[in-house]
Amino acid sequence: MGYADPSAGRDLLGTRTLFFIFICAFAVVTLRQQILYGGKYLKRGLQFSWQSGEELGNWTGTFNFTDEGAVKTGSDAGSRYFEFYEGPFEFNSTKCLELRRDIMNVKGLAMVKQSDLFDRWKSLAICKWEMNVTEANVFKSSLSRCCNAPSFMFTTQKNTPLGTKLKYEVDSSGIFHINSEVFQIFPKEMPYYRSQFKKCAVVGNGGILKNSRCGREIDNADFVFRCNLPPISDKYVLDVGLKTDVVTVNPSIITERFHKLEKWRKPFYEALQVYENASVLLPAFYNTRNTDVSIRVKYVLDDFESQQAVYYFHPQYLINVSRFWFIQGVRAKRISSGLILVSAALELCEEVHLFGFWAFPMNPSGIFITHHYYDNVKPRPGFHSMPSEIFNFLHMHSKGILRVHTGPCS
Numbered sequence: 001m002g003y004a005d006p007s008a009g010r011d012l013l014g015t016r017t018l019f020f021i022f023i024c025a026f027a028v029v030t031l032r033q034q035i036l037y038g039g040k041y042l043k044r045g046l047q048f049s050w051q052s053g054e055e056l057g058n059w060t061g062t063f064n065f066t067d068e069g070a071v072k073t074g075s076d077a078g079s080r081y082f083e084f085y086e087g088p089f090e091f092n093s094t095k096c097l098e099l100r101r102d103i104m105n106v107k108g109l110a111m112v113k114q115s116d117l118f119d120r121w122k123s124l125a126i127c128k129w130e131m132n133v134t135e136a137n138v139f140k141s142s143l144s145r146c147c148n149a150p151s152f153m154f155t156t157q158k159n160t161p162l163g164t165k166l167k168y169e170v171d172s173s174g175i176f177h178i179n180s181e182v183f184q185i186f187p188k189e190m191p192y193y194r195s196q197f198k199k200c201a202v203v204g205n206g207g208i209l210k211n212s213r214c215g216r217e218i219d220n221a222d223f224v225f226r227c228n229l230p231p232i233s234d235k236y237v238l239d240v241g242l243k244t245d246v247v248t249v250n251p252s253i254i255t256e257r258f259h260k261l262e263k264w265r266k267p268f269y270e271a272l273q274v275y276e277n278a279s280v281l282l283p284a285f286y287n288t289r290n291t292d293v294s295i296r297v298k299y300v301l302d303d304f305e306s307q308q309a310v311y312y313f314h315p316q317y318l319i320n321v322s323r324f325w326f327i328q329g330v331r332a333k334r335i336s337s338g339l340i341l342v343s344a345a346l347e348l349c350e351e352v353h354l355f356g357f358w359a360f361p362m363n364p365s366g367i368f369i370t371h372h373y374y375d376n377v378k379p380r381p382g383f384h385s386m387p388s389e390i391f392n393f394l395h396m397h398s399k400g401i402l403r404v405h406t407g408p409c410s
């Protein structure tokens, strides 16, 4: 037997203990450094108010950040543009054209250091944002060729007739036979049409929203999309607002928090009441596991005589949207529900504003942020590809297709 010799075992333990002590000492030193450098981040961050500069605020001092938290000695990258800072520059000015090109020249996330990308993004904050109608229309028409949200975003009685053998988004899940029971809970037609809403806000749940004071700006949009039943209680309202026209629900939340609606249903009904009359969107036909629980949502809301509409994403719409973004470089097992909503918003709205979309552990000023604005629970690794989604949004912002908000609102 391997462990029959006691002396050998003790010898080994001795070495292990020493090794363990060494590791502990190393960890303590590292932790101390983290704390020290963390403090530096914070101190510098406080001097730095680029976000209010977006509208009319002041630029106060340079910033010396790098990825590692070390203090940069040369002041080339960050302060390059701010020496000339006089006020908000026009989107179309030569300076802003140059700054926007600096973002667009980064063709892939791996091309530059994260801190360099952040610096370029921060620099752009001195520019007002304007929509470039030409660019936006080109993008929107390629989206409508691929995906056509105004006709296919949800399953409707028109696009999914009785008897349809609906293919699930996940191939191996097979097909769902549309019977009359399911057919009759579909809306007759898509409830939205092209460019129906003037200004839309799509609200991601990123920690970047915390202390952003963007609630009022979000509530001022004509139509507001939110993802995954996010909390919008008093505690958060200043930062994230209240208005909700559409909210997605991930069936795994219903399974975990609401017992698949197989037990008491009132807690779920009450959780949805917070969003008042918002429509509830579910990926019922993503895979077989989602279907029953998603359809039960409709029954629950009907039983409680809720006015809220329940809609199901058309699986073909989801497939086409995923393919669209795959070609744009978003290589993920599954695109996020945020990206699906942004895609829909681009077709349904004239002007699209993104809040809470930022997938990095630090904000653009290098200050650590939580993963969500309400908690710090990390997502499943390797499932979504958030940084590359955000990276695409920064490009689109620079082209004037949509606007990404990452700073506080004034």
Ligand SMILES: *[C@@H]1O[C@H](CO)[C@@H](O)[C@H](O)[C@H]1NC(C)=O
Binding pocket: 056, 057, 058
């Ligand atoms: C900018 O700074 C100047 C001088 O420090 C101050 O008078 C002004 O009110 C500031 N503007 C804003 C928008 O904070």
Ligand SMILES: *[C@@H]1O[C@H](CO)[C@@H](O)[C@H](O)[C@H]1NC(C)=O
Binding pocket: 044, 061, 062, 063, 064, 072, 073, 074, 075
């Ligand atoms: C940043 O670095 C420059 C150049 O070394 C230095 O002059 C400046 O004081 C630093 N700024 C801060 C805020 O530490």
Ligand SMILES: *[C@@H]1O[C@H](CO)[C@@H](O)[C@H](O)[C@H]1NC(C)=O
Binding pocket: 092
């Ligand atoms: C922006 O610049 C382009 C090219 O320089 C010009 O054709 C266009 O009219 C300008 N647009 C605005 C809104 O100033």
Ligand SMILES: *[C@@H]1O[C@H](CO)[C@@H](O)[C@H](O)[C@H]1NC(C)=O
Binding pocket: 091, 092, 132, 133, 134, 135, 400
């Ligand atoms: C809008 O985009 C078009 C096409 O890329 C470009 O020619 C034009 O100069 C842009 N306009 C502005 C105001 O940036």
Ligand SMILES: *[C@@H]1O[C@H](CO)[C@@H](O)[C@H](O)[C@H]1NC(C)=O
Binding pocket: 145, 146, 147, 148, 152, 316, 317, 320
């Ligand atoms: C999705 O893409 C396929 C193949 O490109 C196309 O035939 C189909 O019409 C698209 N579906 C929708 C809903 O637009």
Ligand SMILES: *[C@@H]1O[C@H](CO)[C@@H](O)[C@H](O)[C@H]1NC(C)=O
Binding pocket: 277, 279, 307, 308, 309
């Ligand atoms: C709630 O929303 C539904 C669907 O969007 C709509 O038909 C209904 O009239 C709305 N009810 C109220 C009270 O606003």
